[in-house]
Amino acid sequence: MRRGNIIVGLDVGTTKICALVGEVMDNKIDILAIGSAPSTGLRKGVVINIESTVDSIKRAVKEAETISGVEIRSVYVGIAGGHIKGFESYGAVGIKGKEVRLQDVERVIDSASVVYVPLDREVLHVIPIEFILDGQDGIKDPVGMSGVRLEVKVHIITGAVSSVQNLLKCCERAGLDVIDIVLEPIASAEAVLTEDEKDLGVALVDIGGGTTDIAIYRDGSLRHTAVLALGGNHFTNDIAIGLRIPVQEAERIKKKYGYAITGMADGTEEMDVAGADKQVRKIPRKYIAEIIQPRCEELTELIKREIENISVQELGLSGVVMTGGASLLEGLDRVAEAGLGLPVRIGMPEGIKTSHVSPMQNAVSNPMYSTGIGLILHGSANGTERVFYGDMFNGIFDRMKEWVKNLFGSNGHELRGKTVSMKQRG
Ligand SMILES: Nc1ncnc2c1ncn2[C@@H]1O[C@H](COP(=O)(O)OP(=O)(O)OP(=O)(O)O)[C@@H](O)[C@H]1O
Ligand SMILES: [Mg+2]
Structure with missing residues (x-):
């Protein structure tokens, strides 16, 4: 029997929509379930197709309900996009x-x-x-x-009223009340940054599928946010075009063999790659790094510009924390470190203290879930008042x-x- 407060975070991302169910008890959060569904109705972090987004939300929520045994009525939802x-x-x-x-x-x-x-x-x-x-x-x-x-x-x-309303409409049509809308990089920051980092000055960089969200903290407070229209999907598309293979296959080999720096791996290693004709060929693995290294450098340059825009020297950042699914690309942190001239670490969701060893614990230790976990943390920090966005x-x-x-x-x-x-x- 559940005794704590149940808080649900709904991360409506460009590549996946996930519903995370957390139980808060004695200041500890237990993750009871993660329900996830591929997302096809968003572009660059913004809803462009209501029907398919509603469908993905329903699937993610249903999965989370089945795993947790909790009926999900109200959620904290994340928002991102260039309109912010x-x-x-x-x-x-x-x-x-x-x-x-x-x-x-x-x-x-x-x-x-x-x-x-x-x-x-x-x-x-x-x-x-x-x-x-x-x-x-x-x-x-x-x-x-x-x-x-x-x-x-x-x-x-x-945020733009239209983008906010479309997101709300999707939740409403999926039968959910929205307790609060939270900017995604703020949610991710709550999950991965330490208080010391926020005090000393840090840039949180959440590299998702369609966007890279930035939140800069100093003296314990948020000072700047930005959303770049570049993410992991661009790496995938570059590989698909460069190797002339379907996007799905490019995504698979990116996750399995991908790395960001040409000199990082043995240059003679080969990988099996299926072309559009379904024929499997052997291709040198280093081709991936040759294709995506320039894209990683471009992303680093855009992050650098954003950091410099707010005169980072004045703010004096002590480092950068990368999170989001695309931060898993091997070597991306090293490209960023070299380009930004700042220490870079990969941020995993860490604000979760389990009251007992939860089977979800391993599953959530993935930068893909930083936003979802952060939404639950935001919900628990802001009390459990039931003031719905619908009001x-x-x-x-x-x-x-x-x-x-x-x-x-x-x-x-x-x-x-x-x-x-x-x-x-x-
Ligand atoms: N092991 C891996 N190596 C490289 N890239 C990865 C890996 N795992 C996931 N990714 C990439 O991470 C991206 C998805 O990240 P994430 O789930 O954080 O995005 P999202 O929240 O759906 O999108 P967004 O935040 O942009 O709206 C995809 O581009 C995917 O290819
Ligand atoms: Mg995301």
Whole structure:
């Protein structure tokens, strides 16, 4: 019999849609099931075919239900795509009493959130970067401190209304309520980054099938997000074109024999490759690296540009953490390390503490599931309130107040690294 809170993360990716069921009990998360189905209705992280996306969601959810024995009604869903934009905002209020109270924090975040957002965009997250009390900056949790003027710097993330609505529509048609929409790189970061990395400065790079999502942290807070329209599928397509073989076969040999640096393996090794005519031929393995190394370097260059865009020298990153299925390509971390001039590690989902040895434990130790696990972590950190996204009339400020309460909690949890997500603009 289940005793904990059940939280379901739904990762709607370009190559696979997966539903992860987690049970939260005594601050431990047990992964009870992973249901997965190939995804064909997305392009570059955005839904372009509702019917096939709904079909894949239903299949993934059904599989997760069968394995876990849990009926799935509501989910935390991830969102990505080139339509996502982030910017910084600032707010200030006077403190009425002599001490900062939770209401003051709510008011100051309210004031930072009063920004012009075009009608075709909606706010997904408002993330406090730091509070400033009477000129003293770098404060993460001002509640209980003395002062007269409270300021806050926040990072606001918006998405295109149409893309958000299409994702919601897919979930709704699959019979699911969406508790919250979470930016995928933020979810992945929750699963793979350590608090030390976030403090020192780190770029989380989630290389999926259709997109590479970037989230940059410094001083414990999210500072920048970006989505690049390049991912593992591009490696596969290059191999298919380069070797003149079907995409499916290119995908198979990429996963089995793929590596990113030409000098890495024995140049004489051969592999069996089936052509479009079904004939199997022997091809030198090094051809794969020759084809995809330039693509890996191109991806590294795009990541570098994104990091430099936010003047990384100023932010002083200490490293890069790669995750997502395509980060499994052998040698990609070394190409990135050389190109970026920063240490690179592969990030596996790590926020899961099992209350007993779960049979799912091994299955989830895969960078493909970072987003899904991160969605569960986000769900457990944000409480188990049942405010559904379907409640379209919940104003932005009401939602924010809910959140701030959740973030601080009655026992004074810090805001550090936490995100405040917006269900809907009023
Ligand atoms: N062992 C492996 N070696 C190389 N690439 C791999 C390996 N395993 C998976 N991949 C690649 O990872 C990609 C899928 O990653 P992931 O499951 O994280 O993507 P997604 O979440 O569906 O897509 P996106 O996040 O872009 O919407 C595919 O391109 C796949 O070929
Ligand atoms: Mg993904």
